[in-house]
Amino acid sequence: MGCYCAAGHPPLLLWRRGTRTLLELKESGLLLGVRPTEEYTQTEFTLEAGDRLLVYTDGLVEAVNALGEEFGEARLGQFITTCQDLPAEQFAERLLDEVLGWPGKGSTREQADDITLVVIDVVNMP
Numbered sequence: 001m002g003c004y005c006a007a008g009h010p011p012l013l014l015w016r017r018g019t020r021t022l023l024e025l026k027e028s029g030l031l032l033g034v035r036p037t038e039e040y041t042q043t044e045f046t047l048e049a050g051d052r053l054l055v056y057t058d059g060l061v062e063a064v065n066a067l068g069e070e071f072g073e074a075r076l077g078q079f080i081t082t083c084q085d086l087p088a089e090q091f092a093e094r095l096l097d098e099v100l101g102w103p104g105k106g107s108t109r110e111q112a113d114d115i116t117l118v119v120i121d122v123v124n125m126p
Contacts, residue, residue, distance in 0.1 A: 002053075005042040007032040010058050010073075015080050017050035022077055052088070053120040054080065059113030060095075063102045071102045088119040 004012050008031035011024040029040040047053075063071040079098060083091055099115060 002045045002047050003042050004045065005029060005040045007040060010056060010061065013054040013056075013076075013080065014045065015052040015054070015084060016048065017052065017084060018048055020081070020084075022080055047122045049122055049124055051122040052080075052084070052091075053122075054117065055120075056117040057114055059115040060099055060117060062113055063099045063115070065103050071099050088121045092117060092119045 004025050004027055006012070006027045007029045011026045014023040014025060015021075016023065023045075025043050025045060027041055027043050030038050061071055061073050061076055065071075076095075079095060083094060086094065095117065096115065
């Protein structure tokens with residue numbers, strides 16, 4: 001069983017390898033530290049062997065190419081599906097390469113926001 005809440009971040013993505021489905025856990029809340037008494041809601045979910053969790057900052061999907069197009073959630077979902085069999089470290093490296101290469105060669109656009117991501121593969125469940 002997993003438990004998730006967010007404080008101003010994009011949704012947690014859960015790739016279910018067994019059913020080949022991508023779930024978005026869309027809890028949302030105010031940024032941490034804005035109000036000391038802020039309460040945050042949480043979502044519980046189950047994990048299965050083969051699942052992959054992706055936690056990331058918005059800089060990942062908001063990277064913009066020379067035409068002004070964001071990398072976006074749809075491309076991220078397609079990447080997850082296409083590269084699902086890569087080990088977590090290679091998956092993260094390739095995803096960063098894709099996003100950082102999104103502006104294209106010769107583009108004068110630079111990455112404007114931080115990019116942080118964590119990839120967690122569920123290997124065994126009791």
